[in-house]
Amino acid sequence: MNDKLNSFYKSLHNKKVSFIGLGRSHRELLPMFASKGAIVTLRDKRTREQIGEEADKLEALGIKLTLGENYLENLCEEDIILRTPGMNYFTPALQQARESGAFVTSEMELFFDLCPCKIYAVTGSDGKTTTTTVISEFLKAQGFSVFLGGNIGFPLLPRIEQIGPDDRAVVELSSFQLISMRKSPDVAVITNVAPNHLDVHKDMQEYIDAKRNIYLHQGGISRTVINADNEITASFLPEIRGEAMQFSRRITPALGCYLAEDGTLTMNDRHSVTPVLHMDEIRIPGIHNVENYLAAISAVWGEVSKENIISVAKNFGGVEHRIEFVRELDGVTWYNDSIASSPTRTIAGLNSFKQKLILIAGGYDKKIPFEPLAPKIIEKVKVLILMGVTAPKIEAAVTSCEGYDPDKLTILHVSSMQEAVQKAREVAEKGDIVSLSPACASFDLYPDFEARGRHFKELVNALQ
The missing domain is CATH 3.40.1190.10 (Mur-like, catalytic domain)
Structure with a gap:
């Protein structure tokens, strides 16, 4: 063990350490910090019922739970606070904790x-x-x-x-x-x-x-x-x-x-x-x-x-959810590009193919303009299948873009991924490519782009 790490472990003894959010890294760090003598608290906005039996296991390790609506209560009393990356660094409770002398940091x-x-x-x-x-x-x-x-x-x-x-x-x-x-x-x-x-x-x-x-x-x-x-x-x-x-x-x-x-x-x-x-x-x-x-x-x-x-x-065959080949069915090739959670990423995905595609797009609104994406959709897409809260914004950007021709680009709206896959199956012809490349985050329907991509692949692989 390196000297710096050994010194850090010793410094944890009897320190009040709060972990904000029961995420992937914190799940492993909670028992690790408790084993080094820290007084550990998990703070999570979810309720005990939502966390489930994992709450009992943490308490059995001597970890205190502060859950629900008031999960940031008395945060200023902590010595060390590890925030989850998804928590805004400028959250008032964290600002106040820093001002009171707490050490606010993260796993990374x-x-x-x-x-x-x-x-x-x-x-x-x-x-x-x-x-x-x-x-x-x-x-x-x-x-x-x-x-x-x-x-x-x-x-x-x-x-x-x-x-x-x-x-x-x-x-x-x-x-x-x-x-x-x-x-x-x-x-x-x-x-x-x-x-x-x-x-x-x-x-x-x-x-x-x-x-x-x-x-x-x-x-x-x-x-x-x-x-x-x-x-x-x-x-x-x-x-x-x-x-x-x-x-x-x-x-x-x-x-x-x-x-x-x-x-x-x-x-x-x-x-x-x-x-x-x-x-x-x-x-x-x-x-x-x-x-x-x-x-x-x-x-x-x-x-x-x-x-x-x-x-x-x-x-090297690539990373999952990044223009990932899913299957070929009846001469139609399906790709999962769920990682494309921004217009620039979808543009890159569209540029990877030499023919016009059937594109499934739309999702959570990150307040990013879709106008830069519109010319590329007009150039590279034959059927645009839109879903999620951003569907009207994407359609408006495309239809108001110079060069838009409704006879050359069909725009369809669906209410779910299942409906999107089914609609793509209906309109696709032999030789077509279907790509999920949403240009948006997934948070309106899925916890993350991985869950979105996995669901898409399950639906595509279930097609007969």
Whole structure:
């Protein structure tokens, strides 16, 4: 056990520690902190009945429960507070607790403080999960023991004792996690920044500033990888303290991986220009996945061999819910792109195919405009099936867009995923592609995009 971790464990003895939200990481941390002598409280807005028998198991471990409407009551009395990433950092109760001297943190912030090994971290509005996963696959192919976490993989703080100094941690970070981060990773990657989560952040600038935290606290011995083709991320370049790499499909950066005119992913590392592989060798489809590989190669260059990079690109089949092939039935191919919870992500999904699609879209309203999506729908969609609270907004954006022709684009409304799948089955002809790529979050009907994607796949696989 590293000295820093041992010291932290000792500091927990008799400290009042509150965990806000019974989420995935907190489920493992609650008993862990209790075993180190902390006085642990779980605070959750759900009732005891909603949590179920898990409440009894936590109490049997000596963990106090503060549940229901007043779950934040007396929060100022705590010494340490771990918030769930989904909780707004500027919630008044948390602000008051900080002012009273409480230490407000999170699982990921503590992990960054205590991790003994090199950390790669990825953020962005789109593409971060695939980029994070590809980086982890590169490092595993090179022979490292890799711990994958953050928004994907496993909670990492509960596994901190298993991690050695020669291992590698690879994490995906959302703006909700980054907004309070005061430590940056050894290698930071920003895939892109576009309007997202504006239902939670007070404005676009707060969202951008949260993303900037991934590199703002780096020292000189670090690497930051940014998208040269994205106006917002390109503007970060002057602030980078360490090695600044850029990836691009359009330009040749001074340092970083780019797409050459002949379609070869090429690395410019100052000393030489190295062709790595052709874009057609990447197994997962879509030009946005070429961008993800450009970012990932830039992140690991010098630590992973060209041969291992090529091997991963040829064999890695992609991440669930990201233009995931579901099945072919009666000549119709079905794809699950449930991760597409923003217009930019849906545009990337549509660009992955060379023909017009049947598109299922709509969901929870994150207050993101759909006008930028409308021209791409007109270009790439033959039947648009809309559901959820955003259906009227998407339709209005499409029908008011220049080039809209009701004879070439059919717009249908449905009230459920089941009805959407059935309607797509009815209108699809042999050779068609059907894609769930919602351009919206799922919270109006599902707890998350994974649940939405799984339900879609179940419905599609049940078709006869």
